[in-house]
Structure formats: C-alpha cells, structure tokens
Amino acid sequence: NAGVTQTPKFQVLKTGQSMTLQCAQDMNHNSMYWYRQDPGMGLRLIYYSASEGTTDKGEVPNGYNVSRLNKREFSLRLESAAPSQTSVYFCASNGGGHDTEAFFGQGTRLTVV
Amino acid sequence: AQSVTQPDIHITVSEGASLELRCNYSYGATPYLFWYVQSPGQGLQLLLKYFSGDTLVQGIKGFEAEFKRSQSSFNLRKPSVHWSDAAEYFCAVGLAGGFKTIFGAGTRLFVKA
Numbered sequence: 001n002a003g004v005t006q007t008p009k010f011q012v013l014k015t016g017q018s019m020t021l022q023c024a025q026d027m028n029h030n031s032m033y034w035y036r037q038d039p040g041m042g043l044r045l046i047y048y049s050a051s052e053g054t055t056d057k058g059e060v061p062n063g064y065n066v067s068r069l070n071k072r073e074f075s076l077r078l079e080s081a082a083p084s085q086t087s088v089y090f091c092a093s094n095g096g097g098h099d100t101e102a103f104f105g106q107g108t109r110l111t112v113v
Numbered sequence: 114a115q116s117v118t119q120p121d122i123h124i125t126v127s128e129g130a131s132l133e134l135r136c137n138y139s140y141g142a143t144p145y146l147f148w149y150v151q152s153p154g155q156g157l158q159l160l161l162k163y164f165s166g167d168t169l170v171q172g173i174k175g176f177e178a179e180f181k182r183s184q185s186s187f188n189l190r191k192p193s194v195h196w197s198d199a200a201e202y203f204c205a206v207g208l209a210g211g212f213k214t215i216f217g218a219g220t221r222l223f224v225k226a
Contacts, residue, residue: 042216042218042219090156
C-alpha cells in the first residue's frame with residue numbers, strides 16, 4: 001500500500017534551472033496538494049487541486065506551476081529555480097475538502113545554489 | 114486573518130513524564146482541528162482530529178487533545194512520553210468552505226532518558 005509517492009527525494013539545482021517534482025497517490029483521492037516546509041514556518045500551501053481537471057493557487061504560488069495529469073498524479077514545476085525556493089516539498093492528498101485527513105508523501109529536499 | 118500559533122519552538126521532556134503541546138488558533142467559525150506528527154525525514158502523519166462533539170479527542174499512540182472554544186486552544190497531551198515520541202508536531206486548522214489547511218510552525222519534541 002504505497003499511499004503518496006514523491007520523486008525525487010533529493011535534488012540540487014543551479015539558479016535558473018527548471019525541474020518537475022512528481023507526485024502520485026493510489027488512494028483514489030479527489031484532492032491533491034503541494035506544500036513547502038521551511039524552518040520555523042510550518043507548511044505553506046503552494047497549489048492545490050480540488051478535483052481532477054482543476055487547480056488553484058495557495059498561499060505561496062509565485063515561481064511555481066502545477067499540472068493535475070489525471071486523478072492519481074499532480075506535478076509541481078519550477079520553471080527558473082531561485083535560491084529562495086530551497087525547501088522541503090511535500091505532496092498530500094485527501095478525499096476532498098478541509099475536513100478530511102491528509103496523507104503526505106515523504107518529501108523532496110530541494111537545494112538551489 | 115486565520116492563523117495557528119504554536120508558542121513553543123521546542124520542548125524537552127524526560128521519558129515517562131507527561132507532555133502538553135500548546136496550540137492556539139484564530140478563526141471566525143467553528144474550526145476543524147488536527148494534530149500531525151513528523152518523524153525525521155518523513156512526511157506528516159495524522160495523530161487526531163476534532164470536528165464537533167466531545168471536546169476531548171483520542172488519537173493514535175496514546176495522544177489526546179482538548180478543544181477549548183473560550184481559549185481558542187487545542188492542546189495536545191500525553192500522560193507518559195516514550196523516547197520514540199521524539200519528533201516534530203504540527204497543529205493545523207481546516208478552513209470551512211474550502212480546501213485550505215493552515216499549519217502552525219511546529220514544536221520539536223526532544224525526549225531525554
């Protein structure tokens with residue numbers, strides 16, 4: 001039972017490079033989320049997808065784009081990485097809405113130099 | 114604006130001692146409240162949640178939390194801490210009518226022998 005799978009687990013980028021973080025869930029969840037975690041700031045929502053075919057901005061969307069490829073997969077793209085995007089990124093999913101438990105992937109530790 | 118405050122950045126307790134982690138929220142409506150735990154290098158796992166009803170909720174791993182509307186608090190407790198409880202703990206509020214969950218900055222728990 002895989003749950004939420006993120007790839008890669010670690011990545012180092014040079015400023016200006018692009019990359020895509022992949023996320024897949026096998027729980028048939030409607031909603032998926034991308035968060036970033038920075039020391040002392042908790043988790044901040046970057047983008048979310050309430051259901052297949054929809055995406056919306058969260059608290060800190062600048063510098064990111066997302067694609068809900070199908071019900072299982074939700075990717076996060078950094079078009080031109082900046083040092084300020086150095087962070088740990090988490091993908092999460094749930095059945096939909098604010099009142100259901102979110103299941104998290106193990107995270108991607110991204111360093112931009 | 115909605116917010117979640119965890120006043121303690123880190124707490125150290127002795128193994129076998131009791132634990133209380135504080136959480137205060139700011140939200141106009143009845144909140145949906147969660148506590149998550151994050152072990153090193155892992156994603157977040159739900160400990161417990163409160164939606165309505167009994168204000169004392171039981172969770173996994175022997176944790177409980179009490180919702181106090183008058184104090185806008187949702188403190189997490191455990192009567193006897195085990196070394197394996199060392200982790201970071203996040204309080205979160207689900208916002209009604211949407212898909213956004215706000216996380217506190219986290220409290221890191223250290224357990225000493």
